[in-house]
Every structure is written in structure tokens, then in C-alpha cells.
Amino acid sequence: MGLAACLVFCCGADRAQVESVPAASGETLFVSYARVEGHLAINYSPAAAFSPDSTKLAVIAGEKVALLDFARGGAPKILKPQVPDVTDLDIESANFLTPTRLEILARGTIKIKGKAGGRTPLLAFQWYVDDDRVASKVEAVGGSGGFSPILYLPELGYLGMYKEGKITLWDPNSGRGGEISIADLTHRPGYFTLAPGGRWILLARIADNATPDPVVVDVKQQKFVDVLSGHHGTVLSVNFSRDSQRAVTACEDGKVRLWSAGDWKLLQTLEGHNGPVHWAEFSADGKWIVSAGEDKTLRLWSAGDGRLLQTLEESKEPLLTAAFSPDGNYVAATSEQSVLVWQRRR
Secondary structure (H helix, E strand, O other): OOHHHOEEEOOOHHHHHHHEEEOOOOOOOEEEEEEEEOEOOOOOOOHHHEOOOOOEEEEEEOOEEEEEEOOOOOOOEEEOOOOOOEEEEEEEEEEEEEOOEEEEEEEEEEEEOOEEEEEOOEEEEEEEOOOOEEOOOOEEEOOOOOOOOEEEEOOOOEEEEEEOOEEEEEOOOOOOEEEEEOOOOOOOEEEEEEOOOOOEEEEEEEOOOOOOOOEEEEOOOOEEEEEOOOOOOOEEEEEEOOOOOEEEEEEOOOEEEEEEOOOOOEEEEEEOOOOOEEEEEEOOOOOEEEEEEOOOOEEEEEOOOOOEEEEEOOOOOOOOEEEEOOOOOEEEEEOOOEEEEEEEOO
């Protein structure tokens, strides 16, 4: 199947209601909209795969990006990002900076005098979606090596890179950045996130740490100030609400936990997944939480009282990340090979 026909299905509400399991109240909040071959940013937060105006979704398909246009509802537009003297481009993340401009993160093979050379470091460049052309120069991210992990932080609009007890922040729009030194951090974290307000950092999967619990860093003090205790497995993702007042953790023990920021108290434990939960994230208005699991389900929860609102069971593969559109009208989830999209039922 060619990329121009990568939209596998686009179904109506009647079929979607059969495939989606409603909440105990019988309410169906979201119905199936589409399945697209490809993936969202598996190694980065997928929230910025939605355009800021919620009209498009960027799906990565090898060297190309498929733009699903909700207004048109048809086959996606295919973008073909290219980098001079680089072949075999492997796109890792496609993030909307504006409704017409994407930030692309990719790696490729250097072409030297017609021959293939070594692999590039992570490359960052901007791409216009309307006329499918480059919008900025190509930057080598972390070209000196040793940076891991490298994560895109969509709420802040920064790329965050860890190396030797420091988190470097880089703004792809201005080319500027900064650095946060954390004296207490002597081992590499596997995942980190910053509160949109810039006050807190949460570190998870710290190498050689005795417990799986995430650690809280006060950015002003640049040191550890608390721990999110009680996880019984590896914490696979941590995300803040837009107002920075709460955080949510997704854990290998099958549970989603909701925390208050500042005093770091456990507010709710959300149970229902059968197996590890790979991702959990707030809606933009903070009212809902979406979680993606190894059990191939996407679950929608009330962030207020922790109630399970709906279980979406269309996926045939474990789901790795998920995100709401900024307006809350769509939710998307990705496995390694496909993206599923649901539309809010009004």
C-alpha cells in the first residue's frame, strides 16, 4: 500500500460505538475516526503532533509525514522532508510550532561524494506544511555526543537534553536555550519532564536508583526536594497538567497515579489496565486523563474524581503514547506501526 493511501479506515459513529466500550453510565464520549499507518513521536511526547488549532495531526511514516486533516476528512496529505547530503532520513518526531510549520527531529546517513557515510546526530529543522518545503536551517542537536535522553517538551516548546547532571534546553524558534544543573543527580534518568510553569522537574528511571519512584527537583534550588512514593514497577512516563498544579504517572505495575504539585500528595490511583501502562497525559483543560496500555486499550478518566469514563479497544497492538488535541475534540494513540484517532461525540 502506498503512502498516498495510508489511511486504512475512516468510520462513522455507528460502527465506532460497537467497537468502543462506554463507561458504566452508558455514555460514549469518543467514537472511532481513523486508523493511519505510521506512528506518532514514540520517544517524545506526542501532544505537539496536533496542530495548535486542532485541525491537523502529523503522523510519521518512514521518511515522510502524513498530515491528517480533520476539516477535510479524506486521505492525508503527504510531506517529504529532505536534508541536503543526507539519505535514509529516519524521522523520530514531527511537532507543530504553528498551524503551518513543523519542527522535524530526524537522523539519517551522510552522503559523501555519492557514497553513504556514517549516521548523523539528531537533526532538527522546520518544515512548511502548506507548500512542503524547508523553513529553517538544519541544526545538529547534541552533536558533541553523550546526550541521553533527548526529549521534546511541547508545553514549553523546548527540546530538553540530559548530560552529566545537567539538562540543556533549546528553543527551535529562537535558537536560544539555557542549562539547569542538578548537583544531586549523579546517574542518568531515562525520562524527565518540566512543569509548564518552569518550577519543577520530575525525573524517572534513574539508573542505579534503589526504587522506581520519580524524584522531584526544585528548579530554583536545583536540587532534589521530594519523591513520588509508592510505585511497584518502573515508571514509564510522567506528565504535568497545563497549569502545573498536578502530575500523572504511568507505571509498569498497571496503575495510573495522580499527584498534587508542591506538596506531592497522591490524589488518586486509577486502576483498570491489564498490564503495564506506557503513557498518561492530561487534556488541555485538565478535566480528563488519557492512558495507553500494553493491554491494547486506551482509557479515559476523570481527573477530578478518578472515574473511568470510557475504554477504547480498537487497537490490535500495545499502545505506547497518547494525546488529546488542544481543543479536546480528538484523542490519538500510537503503537509502533499505526495511529488510531477518536473523535469526541457531541
